[in-house]
Amino acid sequence: MEKEDDVSANKSDNQNILGEGWCLAMTDFSLIEDLTHLVGPLTEETVVRCLQAKFYSQRFQCKLGPVVVSLNNNRYRPAARCLVEPAQPQWLLDGLVREAVTQHADTGHSQAIICSGESGSGKTFWAMHMLRQLFDLAGGGSETDAFKHLSATLTVLRSLCSAATVTNTESSRVGFFIENFITDSAIYRTKIHSYLLDRERVCSVQQNERNYHIFYQMLAGLGPEEKAKLHLTGYSMHNLSYLSLGNTHVWNEMEEKSRFDAWKNSLGILGIPFSDVMRIFSAILLLGNIEFIEGTGLELDIIGNNEIKSVAALLGVSGVALYRGFTTRTRNTRGQLCKSLADVYSANATRNALAKSLYSRTVAAILKRANSLRRPNINSSLSGSTESNLHHVDPGGTSFSEQMFSRSSSIRSGYEKTKYDGFISIIDMFGFETAQKNQLEQLCVNLCAETIQHFYNTYIFKSTMQALKDEDIQTEVEVRYLDNEPILELLTSQRNGILNILDIECAQPRSSIEVYTSKVKAHHRVNNYFFEPLPKADTIFGIRHFAGRVVYNADNFLQNNQDTLPDDVVSVFSKQNCNFGFVSHLFAQENKPVAGDVSSGPHGLKHRILPNSSDFKRNGTRGTLSSDFQTKLDNLLKTLMHSKPHFVLCLKSNDRGEMDQFDGDVIIRQLRSLQVLETVHLMAGGIPHRMRYKSFNNRYKIFFGHTKPYQLDTQQDQCKAILNNFLKAMDESKLPYVSTQWMYGKKHIFFSEGTRQQLEAMRAERINKAAAIIQAYWKGRLCRKYWSRYKHQLLSDRESVKSSKTGSSWKSNKAKKVAIIRKDENLLQQASKYYNISLESAPSVPPNRLYCVAKNIRLGYPHHRIMKDDYPKEPVNGKVLSRGEEVDVVGPSAKRGHLIVKNSNIVMDVPYHLLDLKTIPELPAMDI
Numbered sequence: 001m002e003k004e005d006d007v008s009a010n011k012s013d014n015q016n017i018l019g020e021g022w023c024l025a026m027t028d029f030s031l032i033e034d035l036t037h038l039v040g041p042l043t044e045e046t047v048v049r050c051l052q053a054k055f056y057s058q059r060f061q062c063k064l065g066p067v068v069v070s071l072n073n074n075r076y077r078p079a080a081r082c083l084v085e086p087a088q089p090q091w092l093l094d095g096l097v098r099e100a101v102t103q104h105a106d107t108g109h110s111q112a113i114i115c116s117g118e119s120g121s122g123k124t125f126w127a128m129h130m131l132r133q134l135f136d137l138a139g140g141g142s143e144t145d146a147f148k149h150l151s152a153t154l155t156v157l158r159s160l161c162s163a164a165t166v167t168n169t170e171s172s173r174v175g176f177f178i179e180n181f182i183t184d185s186a187i188y189r190t191k192i193h194s195y196l197l198d199r200e201r202v203c204s205v206q207q208n209e210r211n212y213h214i215f216y217q218m219l220a221g222l223g224p225e226e227k228a229k230l231h232l233t234g235y236s237m238h239n240l241s242y243l244s245l246g247n248t249h250v251w252n253e254m255e256e257k258s259r260f261d262a263w264k265n266s267l268g269i270l271g272i273p274f275s276d277v278m279r280i281f282s283a284i285l286l287l288g289n290i291e292f293i294e295g296t297g298l299e300l301d302i303i304g305n306n307e308i309k310s311v312a313a314l315l316g317v318s319g320v321a322l323y324r325g326f327t328t329r330t331r332n333t334r335g336q337l338c339k340s341l342a343d344v345y346s347a348n349a350t351r352n353a354l355a356k357s358l359y360s361r362t363v364a365a366i367l368k369r370a371n372s373l374r375r376p377n378i379n380s381s382l383s384g385s386t387e388s389n390l391h392h393v394d395p396g397g398t399s400f401s402e403q404m405f406s407r408s409s410s411i412r413s414g415y416e417k418t419k420y421d422g423f424i425s426i427i428d429m430f431g432f433e434t435a436q437k438n439q440l441e442q443l444c445v446n447l448c449a450e451t452i453q454h455f456y457n458t459y460i461f462k463s464t465m466q467a468l469k470d471e472d473i474q475t476e477v478e479v480r481y482l483d484n485e486p487i488l489e490l491l492t493s494q495r496n497g498i499l500n501i502l503d504i505e506c507a508q509p510r511s512s513i514e515v516y517t518s519k520v521k522a523h524h525r526v527n528n529y530f531f532e533p534l535p536k537a538d539t540i541f542g543i544r545h546f547a548g549r550v551v552y553n554a555d556n557f558l559q560n561n562q563d564t565l566p567d568d569v570v571s572v573f574s575k576q577n578c579n580f581g582f583v584s585h586l587f588a589q590e591n592k593p594v595a596g597d598v599s600s601g602p603h604g605l606k607h608r609i610l611p612n613s614s615d616f617k618r619n620g621t622r623g624t625l626s627s628d629f630q631t632k633l634d635n636l637l638k639t640l641m642h643s644k645p646h647f648v649l650c651l652k653s654n655d656r657g658e659m660d661q662f663d664g665d666v667i668i669r670q671l672r673s674l675q676v677l678e679t680v681h682l683m684a685g686g687i688p689h690r691m692r693y694k695s696f697n698n699r700y701k702i703f704f705g706h707t708k709p710y711q712l713d714t715q716q717d718q719c720k721a722i723l724n725n726f727l728k729a730m731d732e733s734k735l736p737y738v739s740t741q742w743m744y745g746k747k748h749i750f751f752s753e754g755t756r757q758q759l760e761a762m763r764a765e766r767i768n769k770a771a772a773i774i775q776a777y778w779k780g781r782l783c784r785k786y787w788s789r790y791k792h793q794l795l796s797d798r799e800s801v802k803s804s805k806t807g808s809s810w811k812s813n814k815a816k817k818v819a820i821i822r823k824d825e826n827l828l829q830q831a832s833k834y835y836n837i838s839l840e841s842a843p844s845v846p847p848n849r850l851y852c853v854a855k856n857i858r859l860g861y862p863h864h865r866i867m868k869d870d871y872p873k874e875p876v877n878g879k880v881l882s883r884g885e886e887v888d889v890v891g892p893s894a895k896r897g898h899l900i901v902k903n904s905n906i907v908m909d910v911p912y913h914l915l916d917l918k919t920i921p922e923l924p925a926m927d928i
């Protein structure tokens with residue numbers, strides 16, 4: 001944790017950088033809620049200053065029209081906990097979630113909340129926050145079983161799928177698309193789709209990075225007996241090869257242990273046997289300590305004999321069978337199976353492949369289990385774990401879809417519309433990153449970041465500009481943004497995209513990485529977004545991504561893309577050979593007996609480390625890691641395209657992950673890559689929004705006023721009438737003035753961000769007013785309806801009070817009330833104790849007050865007053881108190897509304913309204 005002094009020192013450094021007038025600017029800027037409201041020239045510097053001012057005044061979010069920009073202050077807090085712990089209200093993000101729920105309810109369109117930003121910018125953190133909000137609004141809150149189930153799932157996944165990287169100690173190594181199915185404005189099911197678990201990390205961690213959190217948590221959290229059962233006694237992260245390669249600096253052990261306990265509890269909530277999962281993970285850790293080396297004879301020798309025995313015992317197979325699985329290769333040559341011995345490289349590669357496969361299949365099985373606990377009652381035919389076919393709404397209009405799919409080279413077919421449209425999804429995908437050694441996984445991660453950015457660019461800029469052009473509308477502000485489509489082409493083009501060449505090379509029987517990289521370089525040497533870093537090396541190339549340059553090392557590209565697990569090792573885990581059900585289940589598909597073939601051994605096939613459901617349908621042809629990932633991304637895009645997107649742009653405040661440090665250069669870099677300034681320009685001065693006339697008229701029909709829509713010929717006329725009335729209403733409204741601008745197109749009405757904000761604000765105002773009127777009318781109606789009954793009751797109550805307190809009806813009423821009260825014994829006991837009243841006897845009558853109050857003055861007795869009139873009219877004992885006479889008031893009378901007056905030895909009760917006060921100062925008085 002940072003000390004406050006450091007923070008203030010940093011602040012003052014920044015003050016110096018910004019120069020004079022900083023304090024003034026700070027206060028002004030920090031109060032700006034929307035970057036489109038910035039005054040003066042809209043420059044990068046203004047935006048950075050504004051964000052900085054907001055950052056130091058603890059306001060970490062601001063709007064950018066409909067987009068939310070969020071700053072990460074890096075106060076360490078594992079993201080999964082946001083779901084468990086009550087979240088601090090974040091009104092902008094909470095508003096965004098509310099907006100998504102309302103829009104879904106209003107229009108029936110599916111909604112997608114997309115978090116984008118670099119690795120470490122807080123995407124997962126805010127995604128979890130918004131998920132919780134969504135459940136508070138539409139899921140029955142955090143006490144529901146559904147929420148607890150989801151929270152348990154995410155706690156389990158957090159440990160399994162996050163790891164420390166150079167940029168983020170809590171980096172998600174898998175992308176999540178969290179789909180919340182909604183019906184009648186309520187979530188009835190949540191499904192989590194995962195994208196590309198970085199499986200390479202399981203067996204090769206880079207220096208300064210760490211393996212998946214769960215391994216460290218296990219070592220900290222397991223007791224000595226549990227460790228003994230799992231064959232882990234004496235092992236630590238320093239002597240387990242899969243962990244010792246990376247950063248072995250011991251973290252907070254107590255924290256690791258408590259996260260492990262939480263993880264274990266969550267696994268229990270999902271009904272997944274803890275011991276089974278631990279057996280697999282222990283086996284993975286021990287696999288790393290097995291090494292095959294050249295033997296003296298024909299067979300390979302092993303370093304780590306004990307470990308291979310332990311692994312075999314943990315996985316429920318025989319040690320010999322496991323050894324054979326690693327060191328034998330079966331080939332199928334024209335129907336003939338022939339066996340050979342594997343070389344050292346291949347045996348060690350198979351060991352790693354098994355570790356990766358066990359890990360990724362276990363995670364997939366846990367996710368499948370978590371998702372299957374609640375089945376949808378809709379006819380959803382999601383194929384595999386990630387594809388959604390809920391695409392029938394197209395809020396952006398066809399041009400947007402066409403533009404997204406103009407990159408048709410990478411888009412696969414198979415999209416069908418369904419009638420169902422109800423979900424609100426939260427998307428927390430990979431952020432742009434660069435590691436010390438960038439491999440295929442990093443390329444896929446950056447491809448994902450490029451795709452999400454391309455979606456943003458297309459939705460915010462490209463489709464709007466195209467629509468304006470199509471409808472012949474000229475605008476004053478033309479925004480230039482950086483289109484990253486050429487980078488996507490470079491990576492995914494089906495003609496000669498880098499990943500496509502890789503797939504072709506992987507399909508060759510004799511391929512080599514040198515051939516692959518030489519082909520890539522030959523095709524793309526002249527591409528602006530491709531470069532060869534110096535000093536040149538065969539297997540190294542670089543790409544200028546939208547967020548920065550990344551140098552890739554292609555050494556393992558072929559092997560990792562092939563994603564192969566030989567069936568010699570897979571068949572070891574067939575039901576016949578393996579007595580550990582969980583593991584044999586993980587390989588059940590591959591070990592299914594083939595029709596007509598009774599032998600249970602290997603068939604010379606190459607399986608996938610983590611198969612895709614379509615792999616089993618393809619009959620022989622296998623997908624690759626990158627082609628699977630592209631297919632999943634395409635399917636995600638299809639789903640997004642048919643949803644209404646809401647964007648959260650996440651910015652990290654510095655590259656070091658330090659708390660409360662604002663680094664202007666880092667912010668500028670992110671503003672550029674996320675096209676923030678361009679968005680500010682568009683939102684502040686352009687016409688970024690469009691709606692079809694019919695949808696517009698439908699949404700804003702509240703402004704029709706007295707105009708009758710059916711009297712107007714076309715939808716455009718109706719729209720004009722609405723906007724005329726809106727203009728008039730704006731003049732009368734008390735809302736702050738906002739400049740508005742709109743243009744009529746052929747099919748769409750185009751309008752500025754100011755117009756959108758004003759239309760929405762006034763629509764909300766009118767709806768609230770209308771709701772108040774309806775409520776008032778309804779309450780009035782209810783009162784009128786029941787008035788005769790109430791009146792009767794009130795009158796009878798009044799009568800019963802008037803009649804003597806000893807009267808029988810009052811007594812019976814009182815008895816009834818007491819009987820009702822007595823029914824609630826507890827309440828009675830509590831109340832009597834509180835007021836110190838005996839339940840057995842009647843309470844004592846309070847004594848008469850020894851003062852009276854007149855004109856806000858407390859007056860004691862006796863005091864003097866003046867008669868206002870003669871009293872009584874008829875003399876009593878020959879005496880009448882005359883008007884203007886001064887009398888002594890000696891106390892309150894027992895007669896209601898009277899005071900006791902004494903004058904010349906006559907005492908009588910006089911109504912107090914006949915007694916006027918003498919001058920007050922003479923009287924003994926005090927303020928009350």
Ligand SMILES: Nc1ncnc2c1ncn2[C@@H]1O[C@H](COP(=O)(O)OP(=O)(O)OP(=O)(O)O)[C@@H](O)[C@H]1O
Pocket residue numbers: 060071072073074075076077078079117118119120121122123124125126168169170171172173429430431650
């Ligand atoms: N608003 C915030 N307040 C406090 N801490 C935050 C906030 N946002 C993020 N963090 C912390 O910053 C770190 C990085 O956040 P997070 O993991 O959400 O980033 P990310 O963008 O999802 O990164 P990646 O793409 O690598 O998964 C985490 O430790 C998280 O707890």
